[in-house]
Amino acid sequence: MTTGFSVMEKDEKGDWGKWSELKPASIVITLDTKKGRILIYSQEVQLYDIINYEKIEENDNDVIYPFTCTDDDGRPFTISIITRKKQGNRKQLYITEKNTVLMYNIINYPDKNIEVK
Numbered sequence: 001m002t003t004g005f006s007v008m009e010k011d012e013k014g015d016w017g018k019w020s021e022l023k024p025a026s027i028v029i030t031l032d033t034k035k036g037r038i039l040i041y042s043q044e045v046q047l048y049d050i051i052n053y054e055k056i057e058e059n060d061n062d063v064i065y066p067f068t069c070t071d072d073d074g075r076p077f078t079i080s081i082i083t084r085k086k087q088g089n090r091k092q093l094y095i096t097e098k099n100t101v102l103m104y105n106i107i108n109y110p111d112k113n114i115e116v117k
Contacts, residue, residue, distance in 0.1 A: 002027040002093075002104040010099045019103070029093060029106060031081070038069065038079055040104075047072070048079060048095075061086050081106075 005027075007020045028041040033050075040046040054066040063083040070076055077097045084090045095102040 001107050001109055002029060003107060004105045006103045008101045008103075016101075022105075025104070027104070029104065038067070050079075051076065054078075 002025050004022045005025045006022045009017050011017055025042075030039040030041075032039065036050045038048045038050065040048075048069040048071055050067045050069050052068040054068060057064040057066070062085060065081040067079045068076055069079050075098075077095070080094045080096070082092045082094065084092065091106045091108060093104045093106050
């Protein structure tokens with residue numbers, strides 16, 4: 001479940017701009033590892049197929065779970081779930097496409113049928 005989102009886009013020169021103001025949003029996001037996909041139930045449902053589970057990255061500040069995904073057009077891009085260790089383990093989801101990055105602040109509600117360790 002998201003609590004807010006922000007967007008960053010490239011300008012005409014190909015340089016990244018600034019993050020938009022964080023806007024409140026209550027959107028369900030599902031990581032479906034059995035079907036290999038990520039679903040975002042926004043106004044228009046976004047379905048991303050996971051084509052590769054990348055190596056988990058960890059440093060002093062973050063734990064990053066990256067996925068190589070494709071959208072309806074078949075273009076590859078990265079979706080990452082990041083845990084901010086020095087921010088109370090706050091979680092964020094980043095969708096990094098060629099000219100746009102979407103960031104969602106997320107709260108984890110595990111599936112009732114899955115044991116969380």
